[in-house]
Structures are given as C-alpha cells and as structure tokens.
Amino acid sequence: MNDGSCFHNLKAGGIVRELAPGVTARVFPGVNAMLSVVTLEPHSTSPVHSHANEQWGVCLEGEWVRIQDGVEHHVKAGDFWQTPPHVPHGGRTLASRCVVLDIFAPPREEYRQAGQGLGAASLAT
Amino acid sequence: MNDGSCFHNLKAGGIVRELAPGVTARVFPGVNAMLSVVTLEPHSTSPVHSHANEQWGVCLEGEWVRIQDGVEHHVKAGDFWQTPPHVPHGGRTLASRCVVLDIFAPPREEYRQAGQGLGAASLAT
Numbered sequence: 001m002n003d004g005s006c007f008h009n010l011k012a013g014g015i016v017r018e019l020a021p022g023v024t025a026r027v028f029p030g031v032n033a034m035l036s037v038v039t040l041e042p043h044s045t046s047p048v049h050s051h052a053n054e055q056w057g058v059c060l061e062g063e064w065v066r067i068q069d070g071v072e073h074h075v076k077a078g079d080f081w082q083t084p085p086h087v088p089h090g091g092r093t094l095a096s097r098c099v100v101l102d103i104f105a106p107p108r109e110e111y112r113q114a115g116q117g118l119g120a121a122s123l124a125t
Numbered sequence: 126m127n128d129g130s131c132f133h134n135l136k137a138g139g140i141v142r143e144l145a146p147g148v149t150a151r152v153f154p155g156v157n158a159m160l161s162v163v164t165l166e167p168h169s170t171s172p173v174h175s176h177a178n179e180q181w182g183v184c185l186e187g188e189w190v191r192i193q194d195g196v197e198h199h200v201k202a203g204d205f206w207q208t209p210p211h212v213p214h215g216g217r218t219l220a221s222r223c224v225v226l227d228i229f230a231p232p233r234e235e236y237r238q239a240g241q242g243l244g245a246a247s248l249a250t
C-alpha cells in the first residue's frame with residue numbers, strides 16, 4: 001500500500017539513487033532516520049566507505065558478503081547488522097541478487113535527492 | 126548469524142520486553158537508532174500511544190491493522206510506514222500472527238532494559 005504519505009511498500013517508490021554499478025537504492029527520508037531499499041545485482045561491488053551516520057542493514061532477500069571494519073561477513077536473508085558511526089563498510093554479491101534494507105540515523109542528507117554515488121562518504125584508500 | 130557484536134538475526138536475540146499481552150519485542154539498541162523485532166499474537170492489541178521518538182515499522186510477516194493518527198491501515202508483509210514524532214499509534218492483529226520490525230530514532234531509552242509496557246510513552250485517553 002502507498003497512500004502517498006507515511007505508508008509504503010518495500011517493492012516500490014522512493015528516491016532512486018545508483019550507489020555503484022549494479023547497486024540501486026530507493027530512499028525514504030524521515031526526520032531522524034532514513035530508510036533505503038538497496039537492490040544489488042549479482043557480482044556487484046559496494047565500495048568500502050564510511051560516514052558519521054549510524055547505519056543498520058537488514059538482508060531481506062538473497063545473500064551478501066558484508067565487509068565491515070576489515071572483516072568479511074557472509075550474511076543471508078534474515079540477518080541484520082549495526083554499523084556504528086565512522087566504521088568502514090561495503091560489500092559484494094555472489095552469483096545471486098540481494099536486497100538489503102539500510103537504515104541511517106541521522107539521515108544521509110545527500111540521499112534526499114536522486115543521483116549517483118555514495119554522497120559525502122569517505123572512500124577507503 | 127550472531128558473532129556477539131554487531132551482527133544478528135531477526136529470529137533470535139535481543140532484549141526482551143512484553144509491550145502488551147501477546148505483544149513481545151526483542152530490542153537491539155544502537156547509538157542513534159534502535160531496532161525492535163515485535164511478535165504480535167492473533168487477536169492482540171497494541172494500545173495507542175505516542176512519544177517524541179520518530180518510529181518506522183516494517184511488516185515482516187502476516188498482516189496487521191495499524192492505527193495511526195486516528196486512521197486504521199490494513200498492512201501486510203512488505204508494507205512499511207513512518208510514524209513521525211508525537212503521532213499517536215497502535216494496532217491490532219486479526220486471526221493470524223504478525224511480525225513487525227520497529228525502528229526508533231533516537232532510541233527509546235526505557236527499552237534498553239528488559240521489562241514490560243510501553244515505557245515513557247503517553248497513552249491515548
């Protein structure tokens with residue numbers, strides 16, 4: 001359902017951002033938090049980066065290699081994780097598609113508009 | 126998976142709180158946000174209440190009648206919603222069990238400890 005205000009569905013809507021090749025987000029901004037439904041195509045890479053915003057991720061479909069603080073975690077649907085502020089994180093898919101719900105608190109201000117890339121995050125070097 | 130730190134699974138763990146009869150939460154506190162996996166038994170009621178914390182809910186399993194700002198919304202798995210600060214909200218299940226992922230930003234401080242009830246929320250009168 002989507003009545004145009006506070007009610008949405010994970011499958012539709014949101015502000016579209018291409019975070020990386022094959023990694024697309026649909027963003028739903030709030031006041032103190034922001035939700036982002038991220039679809040990751042097979043064999044795609046999310047560059048390791050960091051930001052001051054706390055982040056949580058919930059694997060909704062498929063599986064993913066979550067890279068966090070230099071460690072690889074093989075996560076599957078139903079797994080979820082906290083990424084504290086400033087902790088470097090990214091990931092890569094395997095042979096299948098993956099869907100992850102990201103939660104940012106506070107919101108990532110750059111993600112309030114459609115566009116490309118990881119916004120003001122610091123990329124790992 | 127659960128490595129004892131930042132990685133969890135929706136089916137296990139967390140700080141247990143009984144929010145209302147038949148409504149049980151497993152709470153995962155963060156810095157700026159808090160996640161809570163809420164299991165609602167059939168024919169259970171979540172009393173309408175409000176608080177300053179922004180809240181988001183994601184219906185993970187089943188269906189629910191979400192009551193928000195005086196309006197009833199019949200939500201199903203895959204639906205999600207924002208509840209802005211101070212907006213009265215609650216709900217009731219129908220004949221089946223429902224699982225909802227609640228997200229609070231900032232965290233509800235009372236929910237950092239096991240216990241009962243809706244904490245410092247204001248109940249509707």
